[in-house]
Amino acid sequence: MTTVLIAEDEPLMRERLVAMLAQAWPEARVVLVAENGNDAWDGFLEHEPAVVFLDIRMPGLSGLEVAGRIGKQAHVVFVTAYDQYAVDAFDAGAVDYLLKPVQADRLDRAVARLRDKLRAGPADLGDDLVDIVRQLKAAMPDAPREKMKWIRASVGRQIRLIDVADVLFFQSDAKYTRVVTAQFEALVRIPLKDLLSGLDPAVFWQIHRGTMVNVNAIAAAERVDAERLQVLLRGHTEKLTVSRSFAHLFRD
Amino acid sequence: MWQRFVQWWQEWEREQLAVLACPSLANSTPLGYRRVLATKLAQLSEIERKQLADFSSTYTGRKMWIPVGWMALAFSIAGLLLQLALAPGMPLHKAVIGANAIGFTCVCMWIGAWFNYRQLSRRMLRALGMTILLAILGGIAGFSIAMLTSEHGYLAELHKIPRIVGIMGLGAITLLGVPMMLITIFRNRQYASLTAAMQRDAEQDRLARALSETQLRLLRAQIEPHFLFNTLGAVQQLAEDKAPRAAELTANLIAFLRASLDEMRNDTVTLADDFKLIDAYLRVMHVRLGARLRFTLVLPTELAQVRLPSMLLLTLVENAIKHGIEPALRGGEVRVSADQADGVLHVRVEDSGIGLQDNVLDGTGLANARRRLALAHPGAATLSLLALEDGTLAEITLPLAA
Numbered sequence: 001m002t003t004v005l006i007a008e009d010e011p012l013m014r015e016r017l018v019a020m021l022a023q024a025w026p027e028a029r030v031v032l033v034a035e036n037g038n039d040a041w042d043g044f045l046e047h048e049p050a051v052v053f054l055d056i057r058m059p060g061l062s063g064l065e066v067a068g069r070i071g072k073q074a075h076v077v078f079v080t081a082y083d084q085y086a087v088d089a090f091d092a093g094a095v096d097y098l099l100k101p102v103q104a105d106r107l108d109r110a111v112a113r114l115r116d117k118l119r120a121g122p123a124d125l126g127d128d129l130v131d132i133v134r135q136l137k138a139a140m141p142d143a144p145r146e147k148m149k150w151i152r153a154s155v156g157r158q159i160r161l162i163d164v165a166d167v168l169f170f171q172s173d174a175k176y177t178r179v180v181t182a183q184f185e186a187l188v189r190i191p192l193k194d195l196l197s198g199l200d201p202a203v204f205w206q207i208h209r210g211t212m213v214n215v216n217a218i219a220a221a222e223r224v225d226a227e228r229l230q231v232l233l234r235g236h237t238e239k240l241t242v243s244r245s246f247a248h249l250f251r252d
Numbered sequence: 253m254w255q256r257f258v259q260w261w262q263e264w265e266r267e268q269l270a271v272l273a274c275p276s277l278a279n280s281t282p283l284g285y286r287r288v289l290a291t292k293l294a295q296l297s298e299i300e301r302k303q304l305a306d307f308s309s310t311y312t313g314r315k316m317w318i319p320v321g322w323m324a325l326a327f328s329i330a331g332l333l334l335q336l337a338l339a340p341g342m343p344l345h346k347a348v349i350g351a352n353a354i355g356f357t358c359v360c361m362w363i364g365a366w367f368n369y370r371q372l373s374r375r376m377l378r379a380l381g382m383t384i385l386l387a388i389l390g391g392i393a394g395f396s397i398a399m400l401t402s403e404h405g406y407l408a409e410l411h412k413i414p415r416i417v418g419i420m421g422l423g424a425i426t427l428l429g430v431p432m433m434l435i436t437i438f439r440n441r442q443y444a445s446l447t448a449a450m451q452r453d454a455e456q457d458r459l460a461r462a463l464s465e466t467q468l469r470l471l472r473a474q475i476e477p478h479f480l481f482n483t484l485g486a487v488q489q490l491a492e493d494k495a496p497r498a499a500e501l502t503a504n505l506i507a508f509l510r511a512s513l514d515e516m517r518n519d520t521v522t523l524a525d526d527f528k529l530i531d532a533y534l535r536v537m538h539v540r541l542g543a544r545l546r547f548t549l550v551l552p553t554e555l556a557q558v559r560l561p562s563m564l565l566l567t568l569v570e571n572a573i574k575h576g577i578e579p580a581l582r583g584g585e586v587r588v589s590a591d592q593a594d595g596v597l598h599v600r601v602e603d604s605g606i607g608l609q610d611n612v613l614d615g616t617g618l619a620n621a622r623r624r625l626a627l628a629h630p631g632a633a634t635l636s637l638l639a640l641e642d643g644t645l646a647e648i649t650l651p652l653a654a
Contacts, residue, residue: 101488
């Protein structure tokens with residue numbers, strides 16, 4: 001059974017895509033219907049679906065950014081209300097797209113192509129995707145986005161404003177997030193996945209579904225065994241586990 | 253020789269016309285008298301340059317010589333008549349030459365005044381004084397030459413000097429001073445009304461351009477694929493099994509499109525109509541965004557008939573949705589309200605979205621909205637954006653008509 005993740009920010013469009021997909025592809029199993037880009041990426045890491053339907057314009061991480069992170073790890077179908085220039089970019093590559101509102105015959109064709117690709121195996125998946133994401137990002141202006149500079153956190157009885165640049169790493173702790181600096185650590189009441197899109201990806205690397213680390217704080221990465229890596233920090237003794245999906249960050 | 257003169261004259265004329273059409277050319281004219289004149293031409297105002305260029309290009313070549321010929325004829329006849337009537341003793345050729353000299357001097361001075369009215373009006377008294385003084389000096393100079401060649405010896409003619417001074421002074425005042433003053437006054441009035449008309453045209457032009465820019469923006473917003481197709485998709489999905497809600501969404505979409513077409517046709521709109529439009533828009537967006545969008549509208553009844561430039565408020569509300577609520581992970585609330593204090597109307601659009609971002613200020617129609625407000629209420633209206641702790645506040649203030 002093929003696992004599918006759907007990401008779409010408008011509830012009715014979500015409902016529609018789920019209902020239509022159930023008709024067009026009864027043997028697919030929808031593992032998650034995400035309401036924004038951050039949930040989609042987090043859900044992808046959690047469920048590792050084989051197919052992802054991504055709305056391009058979403059709050060938080062955009063569909064393009066999520067696709068960029070997924071890279072070669074799944075088949076992506078974009079869902080978009082945009083027209084010409086987006087369509088041109090898609091038509092040039094092998095990545096599929098659906099125009100909103102999604103119509104049944106078009107979805108049937110997309111499903112047929114997905115079935116073919118899945119039968120053929122995961123070979124050469126993603127090169128087109130990376131290309132197309134790059135083209136589309138050039139063609140579409142960036143949507144406005146919350147960029148975080150400060151984090152409000154309670155430490156004991158104090159409420160502190162923490163400069164994001166001072167944070168060594170963020171670590172998910174159930175519904176909370178641990179914010180660790182060289183001097184102290186604090187718990188904030190925001191799930192890590194909500195912080196994802198507010199952090200500069202060039203400064204904070206995600207190395208695990210539950211960990212974002214400040215690149216400037218990384219002292220070294222060391223091998224635990226044939227599969228696993230961990231990160232050593234400057235100014236902190238804790239060692240952070242790198243999950244398989246992110247091991248490529250440390251390969252030369 | 254003659255050919256070279258004609259060539260030089262035509263070239264110079266062309267050069268002057270070119271400078272009048274494009275003042276920056278003055279710097280590429282040959283140095284010397286031509287550069288001096290060209291620089292003077294370039295310093296004239298746009299209206300003056302146009303007037304002068306029109307005149308110069310009309311009266312050129314044959315077209316100039318024909319009126320000159322007619323004038324010479326008229327002056328000669330006048331000289332003849334005057335000689336017959338007033339000074340039968342004067343030789344005929346002297347009368348004709350004298351009449352032509354006086355006539356062409358006057359015409360040249362009048363034309364000079366006709367085109368130099370702005371400089372003249374600034375130095376009217378000085379110019380008048382100079383004209384009269386020069387006329388008197390000219391008279392005395394002419395008289396001196398006549399005296400030297402006089403057969404009676406110059407002392408015998410000295411008693412005529414006061415008369416000469418009087419005649420030249422009076423002549424200069426009646427033939428040159430008064431007409432030039434009148435020409436200057438008339439031309440300056442004409443100039444002022446032309447300038448005013450041009451300003452009015454430019455103002456109207458700016459208003460019209462700003463309005464059509466807004467109309468274009470609104471049209472584009474309605475057919476923007478994201479808005480149009482997502483809304484139609486929502487209608488389609490609701491139609492599957494929630495027909496009453498599909499009907500409601502369609503009704504709101506129709507109300508929004510209808511009202512925005514109405515607004516597009518008008519320059520101003522009442523707050524009551526504007527709030528209706530925004531209500532329809534927000535209801536459409538609410539169905540699409542679900543729990544991510546909450547909104548409230550507050551319009552006191554006493555402000556319902558106050559008028560605002562059309563489509564402004566919608567621009568602000570669209571921005572609140574597009575740049576505040578839609579990009580926010582958890583959505584937020586939009587609050588649109590109007591109130592008055594001390595004779596000033598405040599219209600506020602407040603959202604609790606992601607707040608002002610650096611890249612938001614382009615392409616939000618804010619510059620256009622500000623321009624239209626400023627044109628509709630010069631110096632009195634403001635449109636400001638304020639970053640709130642959570643979200644953004646956009647506020648229009650306008651003085652209420654008493």
